[in-house]
Amino acid sequence: MRNKISFVAVGQAAGNIGRLLERKGYAVLYVNTSREDLDTLEDAKFKYHIPHGEGCNKDRRKAKRLVIDDFDSIAAEIDSKVRAEMLFVIFASGGGTGSGAGPMLTDLLVDEGRSVGVITILPARGESVKSHINSYECFTELTAIAGTGACFVIDNENGNKMELNGTFVNSLAAFLEIPEKHKSVKGNVDKAEIMETLRAHGMAVVVRGRGKESAGVIQAAGHGALAAPEPDRAVKYITASLAGNVKMADLEKAFGTPIDNFQTFNDEETVCCVSGLSYPQSRLDEVYRKVEENKELIKRNLAATRETGLKGGVNFLEEMEEPRKEKTEAKPKSKRDIMSKYLV
Numbered sequence: 001m002r003n004k005i006s007f008v009a010v011g012q013a014a015g016n017i018g019r020l021l022e023r024k025g026y027a028v029l030y031v032n033t034s035r036e037d038l039d040t041l042e043d044a045k046f047k048y049h050i051p052h053g054e055g056c057n058k059d060r061r062k063a064k065r066l067v068i069d070d071f072d073s074i075a076a077e078i079d080s081k082v083r084a085e086m087l088f089v090i091f092a093s094g095g096g097t098g099s100g101a102g103p104m105l106t107d108l109l110v111d112e113g114r115s116v117g118v119i120t121i122l123p124a125r126g127e128s129v130k131s132h133i134n135s136y137e138c139f140t141e142l143t144a145i146a147g148t149g150a151c152f153v154i155d156n157e158n159g160n161k162m163e164l165n166g167t168f169v170n171s172l173a174a175f176l177e178i179p180e181k182h183k184s185v186k187g188n189v190d191k192a193e194i195m196e197t198l199r200a201h202g203m204a205v206v207v208r209g210r211g212k213e214s215a216g217v218i219q220a221a222g223h224g225a226l227a228a229p230e231p232d233r234a235v236k237y238i239t240a241s242l243a244g245n246v247k248m249a250d251l252e253k254a255f256g257t258p259i260d261n262f263q264t265f266n267d268e269e270t271v272c273c274v275s276g277l278s279y280p281q282s283r284l285d286e287v288y289r290k291v292e293e294n295k296e297l298i299k300r301n302l303a304a305t306r307e308t309g310l311k312g313g314v315n316f317l318e319e320m321e322e323p324r325k326e327k328t329e330a331k332p333k334s335k336r337d338i339m340s341k342y343l344v
């Protein structure tokens with residue numbers, strides 16, 4: 001699959017994940033507004049610094065402006081360095097550069113007729129209010145893009161960041177290796193089926209389970225790096241290499257009945273990708289609540305400082321206005337329209 005899928009990693013967290021994918025043999029283009037962040041990526045083959053960028057210090061808008069001014073060069077860089085049948089754009093939702101640039105870049109690439117998936121990251125519950133605001137805004141934009149393929153959502157609440165990166169990349173790589181490694185007289189999963197699974201719009205999860213029984217694999221799905229699927233069980237594909245006594249029927253019972261399933265078998269471990277899931281609404285509601293709760297607290301703090309004669313900045317509140325805006329945009333007609341949509 002290494003000639004079919006490549007990655008564009010935007011921002012620091014994405015860079016860390018990109019490094020692991022590059023070590024697995026995938027082509028990765030690292031994009032950042034910060035030269036210092038790019039410098040930390042030793043041995044990375046393709047790095048691209050967005051001109052005039054000096055980091056975005058969690059300012060999503062700054063990142064958007066820089067990408068708007070430079071989109072043609074970024075697209076050219078993608079074509080010359082990491083052109084593939086399907087691109088995955090990687091970005092953390094809680095920072096500035098990746099969070100601001102990621103959804104817009106994804107939208108622009110989809111608009112060019114490319115097949116684009118997403119790998120993104122939710123902040124842990126204990127992270128700052130600013131991270132939560134950015135994350136909510138980022139997901140509001142991301143989930144409004146109609147033409148995207150699989151969206152993998154790493155949830156930092158699930159553990160240590162670096163370990164989560166490793167767990168996710170190992171699972172994804174194991175899934176992508178199924179056509180090469182797992183061949184069975186009882187049935188095969190070919191590259192076209194892997195691609196079909198990954199092209200499905202909506203959230204996706206990849207799970208690996210060494211257990212011999214289905215229950216173990218299903219349990220592993222709740223303890224991995226990724227946000228847990230919503231209980232509504234909307235699902236398009238379940239594609240798996242099954243080991244031990246693990247049965248597709250049990251996976252369907254747990255994850256929902258898909259439109260189609262693809263399966264093969266192996267002797268080592270079960271690797272399974274479920275795609276076309278709904279976005280992690282409950283988790284996003286939590287992110288929203290943290291923003292709302294703190295809005296009140298900050299309003300109170302501002303009132304208190306006013307009483308003592310101190311002035312508090314109100315930018316913070318302005319930025320939080322109606323983060324849950326309705327998705328009413330009509331289909332934009334040109335690149336300019338798409339770009340301006342992200343600056344409202």
Ligand SMILES: Nc1nc2c(ncn2[C@@H]2O[C@H](COP(=O)(O)OP(=O)(O)OP(=O)(O)O)[C@@H](O)[C@H]2O)c(=O)[nH]1
Pocket residue numbers: 010011012013014016017037055056057058059092093094095096097098099121122123124127131154156161162164165
């Ligand atoms: N899973 C994971 N999360 C990370 C990692 N590094 C940072 N994060 C999370 O990503 C968010 C911050 O995003 P970054 O990628 O550091 O920010 P950036 O895109 O470089 O943006 P700015 O530096 O603000 O311009 C926070 O929620 C962090 O917890 C990582 O290696 N893995």
Ligand SMILES: [Mg+2]
Pocket residue numbers: 011012034037055056095097
């Ligand atoms: Mg950064």
